[in-house]
Amino acid sequence: xxxxxxxxxxxxxxxxxxxxxxxxxxxxxxxxxxxxxxxxxxxxxxxxxxxxxxxxxxxxxxxxxxxxxxxxxxxxxxxxxxxxxxxxxxxxxxxxxxxxxxxxxxxxxxxxxxxxxxxxxxxxxxxxxxxxxxxxxxxxxxxxxxxxxxxxxxxxxxxxxxxxxxxxxxxxxxxxxxxxxxxxxxxxxxxxxxxxxxxxxxxxxxxxxxxxxxxxxxxxxxxxxxxxxxxxxxxxxxxxxxxxxxxxxxxxxxxxxxxxxxxxxxxxxxxxxxxxxxxxxxxxxxxxxxxxxxxxxxxxxxxxxxxxxxxxx
Amino acid sequence: xxxxxxxxxxxxxxxxxxxxxxxxxxxxxxxxxxxxxxxxxxxxxxxxxxxxxxxxxxxxxxxxxxxxxxxxxxxxxxxxxxxxxxxxxxxxxxxxxxxxxxxxxxxxxxxxxxxxxxxxxxxxxxxxxxxxxxxxxxxxxxxxxxxxxxxxxxxxxxxxxxxxxxxxxxxxxxxxxxxxxxxxxxxxxxxxxxxxxxxxxxxxxxxxxxxxxxxxxxxxxxxxxxxxxxxxxxxxxxxxxxxxxxxxxxxxxxxxxxxxxxxxxxxxxxxxxxxxxxxxxxxxxxxxxxxxxxxxxxxxxxxxxxxxxxxxxxxxxxxxxxx
Amino acid sequence: xxxxxxxxxxxxxxxxxxxxxxxxxxxxxxxxxxxxxxxxxxxxxxxxxxxxxxxxxxxxxxxxxxxxxxxxxxxxxxxxxxxxxxxxxxxxxxxxxxxxxxxxxxxxxxxxxxxxxxxxxxxxxxxxxxxxxxxxxxxxxxxxxxxxxxxxxxxxxxxxxxxxxxxxxxxxxxxxxxxxxxxxxxxxxxxxxxxxxxxxxxxxxxxxxxxxxxxxxxxxxxxxxxxxxxxxxxxxxxxxxxxxxxxxxxxxxxxxxxxxxxxxxxxxxxxxxxxxxxxxxx
Numbered sequence: 001x002x003x004x005x006x007x008x009x010x011x012x013x014x015x016x017x018x019x020x021x022x023x024x025x026x027x028x029x030x031x032x033x034x035x036x037x038x039x040x041x042x043x044x045x046x047x048x049x050x051x052x053x054x055x056x057x058x059x060x061x062x063x064x065x066x067x068x069x070x071x072x073x074x075x076x077x078x079x080x081x082x083x084x085x086x087x088x089x090x091x092x093x094x095x096x097x098x099x100x101x102x103x104x105x106x107x108x109x110x111x112x113x114x115x116x117x118x119x120x121x122x123x124x125x126x127x128x129x130x131x132x133x134x135x136x137x138x139x140x141x142x143x144x145x146x147x148x149x150x151x152x153x154x155x156x157x158x159x160x161x162x163x164x165x166x167x168x169x170x171x172x173x174x175x176x177x178x179x180x181x182x183x184x185x186x187x188x189x190x191x192x193x194x195x196x197x198x199x200x201x202x203x204x205x206x207x208x209x210x211x212x213x214x215x216x217x218x219x220x221x222x223x224x225x226x227x228x229x230x231x232x233x234x235x236x237x238x239x240x241x242x243x244x245x246x247x248x249x250x251x252x253x254x255x256x257x258x259x260x261x262x263x264x265x266x267x268x269x270x271x272x273x274x275x276x277x278x279x280x281x282x283x284x285x286x287x288x289x290x291x292x293x294x295x296x297x298x299x300x301x302x303x304x305x306x307x308x309x310x311x312x313x
Numbered sequence: 314x315x316x317x318x319x320x321x322x323x324x325x326x327x328x329x330x331x332x333x334x335x336x337x338x339x340x341x342x343x344x345x346x347x348x349x350x351x352x353x354x355x356x357x358x359x360x361x362x363x364x365x366x367x368x369x370x371x372x373x374x375x376x377x378x379x380x381x382x383x384x385x386x387x388x389x390x391x392x393x394x395x396x397x398x399x400x401x402x403x404x405x406x407x408x409x410x411x412x413x414x415x416x417x418x419x420x421x422x423x424x425x426x427x428x429x430x431x432x433x434x435x436x437x438x439x440x441x442x443x444x445x446x447x448x449x450x451x452x453x454x455x456x457x458x459x460x461x462x463x464x465x466x467x468x469x470x471x472x473x474x475x476x477x478x479x480x481x482x483x484x485x486x487x488x489x490x491x492x493x494x495x496x497x498x499x500x501x502x503x504x505x506x507x508x509x510x511x512x513x514x515x516x517x518x519x520x521x522x523x524x525x526x527x528x529x530x531x532x533x534x535x536x537x538x539x540x541x542x543x544x545x546x547x548x549x550x551x552x553x554x555x556x557x558x559x560x561x562x563x564x565x566x567x568x569x570x571x572x573x574x575x576x577x578x579x580x581x582x583x584x585x586x587x588x589x590x591x592x593x594x595x596x597x598x599x600x601x602x603x604x605x606x607x608x609x610x611x612x613x614x615x616x617x618x619x620x621x622x623x624x625x626x627x628x629x630x631x632x633x634x635x636x
Numbered sequence: 637x638x639x640x641x642x643x644x645x646x647x648x649x650x651x652x653x654x655x656x657x658x659x660x661x662x663x664x665x666x667x668x669x670x671x672x673x674x675x676x677x678x679x680x681x682x683x684x685x686x687x688x689x690x691x692x693x694x695x696x697x698x699x700x701x702x703x704x705x706x707x708x709x710x711x712x713x714x715x716x717x718x719x720x721x722x723x724x725x726x727x728x729x730x731x732x733x734x735x736x737x738x739x740x741x742x743x744x745x746x747x748x749x750x751x752x753x754x755x756x757x758x759x760x761x762x763x764x765x766x767x768x769x770x771x772x773x774x775x776x777x778x779x780x781x782x783x784x785x786x787x788x789x790x791x792x793x794x795x796x797x798x799x800x801x802x803x804x805x806x807x808x809x810x811x812x813x814x815x816x817x818x819x820x821x822x823x824x825x826x827x828x829x830x831x832x833x834x835x836x837x838x839x840x841x842x843x844x845x846x847x848x849x850x851x852x853x854x855x856x857x858x859x860x861x862x863x864x865x866x867x868x869x870x871x872x873x874x875x876x877x878x879x880x881x882x883x884x885x886x887x888x889x890x891x892x893x894x895x896x897x898x899x900x901x902x903x904x905x906x907x908x909x910x911x912x913x914x915x916x917x918x
Contacts, residue, residue: 015756143894144852144890145853150872208416208480211371213404248857267769267772282761283765302419
């Protein structure tokens with residue numbers, strides 16, 4: 001298992017380098033120039049050259065890339081934000097915990113809600129409960145999260161005035177964003193749980209469990225759910241980065257200063273160092289989540305645990 | 314030995330399908346006494362598994378309609394609530410399945426899966442575990458301690474079937490339903506498994522309902538035999554009745570198609586035609602399209618029961634069966 | 637017995653409730669887009685300075701916005717933008733994906749490995765992030781947003797086409813074609829491609845709702861359509877500023893979007909059931 005994880009980590013690091021180089025070179029090759037933007041129209045053209053030199057932007061691509069990368073690896077230095085004129089890391093480091101808090105809470109809540117619903121849908125297949133849940137979730141998949149966020153805001157913040165419109169100081173500020181995120185992710189988790197549980201329900205060992213004399217509840221939780229969880233957990237882990245990127249919109253709407261908000265603002269203001277750093281961090285997170293999901297898969301499924309460790313304990 | 318344990322009375326099982334109803338089991342009646350090995354033989358798809366599963370209400374698709382009575386110790390299981398039936402499963406009636414690979418949950422150790430049943434009787438974990446080890450020894454599981462801690466995929470097919478037997482005997486049921494218990498196994502393993510079942514029957518006086526398509530197996534272990542064709546019992550008797558004095562044309566043909574018997578006649582006999590699609594309410598004998606003795610009446614009228622001896626009967630329009 | 641296969645297909649289409657409902661919903665959007673000029677009472681950018689933020693009434697059934705433009709007319713015209721996104725988006729993704737998938741699957745080798753690696757790379761960056769990065773580089777605007785989404789989504793098409801091509805490539809009729817002296821290009825377009833079309837139709841219809849949704853989201857974030865385009869996503873984002881005084885500005889464009897996406901969604905599910913029963917899920 002350990003060797004396997006190390007190997008996966010190695011591949012992950014390689015992928016990360018490739019992504020970083022890709023993003024870096026794309027931003028390098030693009031026509032816009034951060035210095036012109038930063039300096040504004042009042043600075044003379046010959047002074048721009050000086051500024052470019054000062055930021056090292058006149059050097060070849062590869063040199064700049066190696067410089068940037070080694071800065072990140074050895075000093076945790078992601079460069080300087082052209083917009084705010086402070087180093088990128090100090091900008092990002094405040095955003096990461098906010099985004100993570102949001103996404104992880106969302107993930108936990110939507111899992112807790114979706115799994116029992118999906119399980120019930122599978123167990124009571126074609127009942128009214130199943131039909132209502134499936135059709136409702138079908139409608140919800142057609143609702144873009146930005147509109148859902150606006151609707152929730154309209155109802156609970158503007159009309160009913162129960163909750164604040166935007167901000168991030170009190171826990172009340174997080175209710176609407178998290179609700180939006182949960183509803184957005186619910187439908188797919190319900191569908192996944194249902195189809196997984198349906199597959200497991202058809203397995204012979206479920207019949208065996210009933211034949212043993214176990215009651216419905218025990219069979220459903222101990223056998224059906226436990227075995228469906230293998231695939232469900234892996235998918236939930238894999239979806240975490242997507243959740244973070246989904247939060248770009250939610251953070252923007254509710255004015256929460258997370259990674260997403262920072263990133264979209266930086267894109268609009270063409271603050272490339274920040275964009276690069278955000279992409280890099282989210283990609284790294286994606287790769288880590290993929291590896292973690294493999295590890296979790298190994299823990300949950302003894303068949304894989306053994307094939308990975310190579311033989312008997 | 315002659316106390317009646319399980320009695321099916323005119324059992325019908327229909328499956329609801331797109332085009333209407335499919336009659337999988339039609340008017341099946343028989344009884345199994347305590348300590349008896351009762352075999353049900355027939356081609357695949359003849360409804361023998363359906364009978365087994367419907368006794369414990371374990372049919373997977375929940376689209377079946379069951380009519381008739383299933384008396385167990387004099388009580389009709391068909392009238393039981395799901396909750397009542399739960400207490401019968403495993404405790405009074407155990408059931409083992411055809412493919413021991415699919416029948417065990419891959420994510421739990423085999424020992425746990427056996428212990429899970431035992432613990433339903435409010436037995437402590439430690440006590441249950443000890444019982445598991447004893448059971449493993451009973452079913453001749455080599456290296457019982459270690460195997461109890463193994464996962465199903467680490468065991469061979471024969472060992473998995475032993476686990477299943479241990480699991481289903483763990484609460485000393487009065488009846489064990491064995492649905493093609495050896496079909497997926499090698500011949501040598503098959504003999505061992507049958508031996509285990511026989512020994513256990515002798516030890517605990519457990520009745521066994523053995524479902525198989527293998528006549529050889531029946532000859533070896535069964536006391537009584539019911540021959541099924543297309544959802545109906547066509548002939549029933551003691552193992553001697555059936556093997557020495559088969560009456561129904563289908564049984565006769567089956568006997569002739571046994572490799573052992575075929576030796577003297579030179580070549581293996583096959584039965585022409587195929588099993589009809591069993592739509593409900595079609596009158597007449599279900600074997601008519603393949604029967605060498607078919608008469609006009611066979612196509613319009615249901616068959617009659619012909620009694621040979623007290624223990625032996627068959628269902629056919631021919632008074633003396635296929636002679 | 638005079639039922640031709642086509643008639644039979646139409647018949648099963650007719651019987652498939654998902655397909656019919658989805659078809660009618662999408663068709664209605666198409667009709668709105670084509671006859672926008674006839675249906676909409678005003679032009680999408682016609683301002684009525686005297687009627688600013690009027691709530692829904694007889695004259696303006698969906699109300700007006702902060703510049704006094706009729707919301708209903710703007711939504712009707714917006715269907716054109718949405719269909720443009722759907723057609724252009726699906727087209728671009730198909731062109732990228734199918735070309736690359738065919739080449740990789742047919743020739744294999746180094747090109748295949750490079751492109752598979754590229755596809756893997758795009759898989760480890762979440763879609764929205766990637767689209768935003770692309771928009772950063774090529775600039776904002778609806779066309780650029782569509783291109784960005786295509787760059788994000790091409791990989792799934794390429795994978796599918798590549799796998800299919802590899803399995804078809806080894807079949808006898810391809811060998812026959814080669815022995816007739818057909819060029820690789822002809823083999824790919826005339827022999828292999830027609831065999832992938834059904835799967836492609838299903839995939840496109842399943843991906844379309846997502847494509848529309850992500851492109852609209854980009855517009856909502858301000859990096860897609862620019863004002864005064866009546867893009868539904870952009871309209872919702874403009875409406876937020878007037879959320880307490882004119883909630884209809886947020887509600888109706890969103891409803892139109894949900895209607896369209898839902899229509900494409902169930903149309904896709906229906907098509908999948910009709911064309912590829914094996915892909916049917918629970």
